[in-house]
Amino acid sequence: MAILGIDIGGTKTIVGVYADGTLRKKTRVGYDPSRPPLDYLNAILDAARRVLAEAGIPVPKTVGIGCGGPLDRRNGCVVAAPNLPGWDNLPLTAIFAKEFNAPAYLDNDATAAALGELTFGAGRGIENFVYFTVSTGIGGGIVIGGTIYRGSGDNAAEFGHHKIEIDGPPCTCGDRGCLESLASGKSIARRAREAVLELSSDNRPSWADDLDGVTAELIAKEAARGEPLASRVWRESMTYLGIGVSNVISILNPELVIIGGGVAKAGDLMFEPVRETVCQRTMRPLADNVRIVPAALGDDVGVMGAVALAMDEELSAK
């Protein structure tokens, strides 16, 4: 009963084998934008063969793939993933099904992660919850009545692309003022660089010496030790994120909000200001009714989500 789970991202892919109720093996494949696009796919296939061999599994029962959208889930194709240039119209499930001689399923990575938390994590037994992934971009998943809700065209839960500032900064989606353009890892780093450039060069903090190397992780670290500029950028970012979470709460009235993804690794440094913003800026009965917690699966939420996706699709197929 082994399942191959694959979490494809714009900077890395995690490939894992789930068997006997546990993630038996996993490995990481880095993305190198300087190489031809399909090298990344081949490296992922290699890694999958390797983890299966290491786990002593000749053929998986099924394959689950989480990947950044937009996707054509029903046909198992990438449609136009901005973070995976050269992958447009790539028939991912067909490629994996043929390679591993098993049914393969594809879904948005944040939808898969929500399924992971529903099946194995903080969402077990919860009727209505939402999942936010906050990493390079911002994605989401919605669980209603204990099952995933995908909307009428499989594109629900684009939390990162709802607008919180009507004339805000440009977003990767082509619009502006989206939550992602203000609170994603990439946007936190961009806003930090912009804040540095507003200062005269002798007033700049030491973390700004290598401006190109500024990341959200660095800003979180500097904010944690109290550096004033990083603290301001981080606090503003968490207010934006809190407003985004508040908006989803006002629309869906979930009993639980789970937040995962790279930026969520900041822990209390993220959760405390997000909870504070939600508490201050959401109508009383909605705010009183909701808990905001980290993904219980931590770093494995993506790959376990891909596993949960395969399990869920196999169940639905029956």
Add this chain to the structure above:
Amino acid sequence: MAILGIDIGGTKTIVGVYADGTLRKKTRVGYDPSRPPLDYLNAILDAARRVLAEAGIPVPKTVGIGCGGPLDRRNGCVVAAPNLPGWDNLPLTAIFAKEFNAPAYLDNDATAAALGELTFGAGRGIENFVYFTVSTGIGGGIVIGGTIYRGSGDNAAEFGHHKIEIDGPPCTCGDRGCLESLASGKSIARRAREAVLELSSDNRPSWADDLDGVTAELIAKEAARGEPLASRVWRESMTYLGIGVSNVISILNPELVIIGGGVAKAGDLMFEPVRETVCQRTMRPLADNVRIVPAALGDDVGVMGAVALAMDEELSAK
């Protein structure tokens, strides 16, 4: 098989009797804020007795009540409706059930209206749709899988209180930058008055002579005939509304958005710019997949929603 439907609002209440598949009688009760709060309730009870008598119905089978929130739906009480001062903790369903000797059900007026469109209107046979009511305030209803979705605390679909401008104007809910604070009937009138006051007195349009009498309806009328200031305020308002609709589409990926309420009476003057904003500012697959239409029940959406609520609750009780 007669149903008494009651749509209670902050300026008027519509009371109707539904029997033999049609709204047989209806009447309107105006709200007079200068009278004691319970006079309004007594006038509604009187009107209900009158329409039942006129329809020749001694006892209704059931009573449905739509009312502005927040409500305690399960206990049939108004909790704290900002537009109904003095009604806090009023046990509405108990009062109506006793008076008419029939089970009575209470829900948020926008939820009831969504049920009305699902049962009798533009939402018939639609799996996933959302309903916006745009009148004095802005409310909403969500239908998922062909049934109403209320969230984990009966407070889902507070579309009017999600934020589209993080530091926007104050809202009736106590926060700021909510969709309602920018695009509701009350906010359109307020923003029009503010726009007038920015002009020197000899540059003001004639509709501004009686500033206190400015309403969203007047602004729509003046915009329709091309008066420049009203046109600008109206266009900005419809952009705000379009952003709010776009946000709900990004989160829920519905196949249909139905818009009702007083402001929606402007017709194409509202629907055209809202559709344009949604088209321009929503990710392609989400925007391509959705239709935006007026409430098919028009002015009767509230009272027919109350009727549909009673029908739905009776069905669920079985």
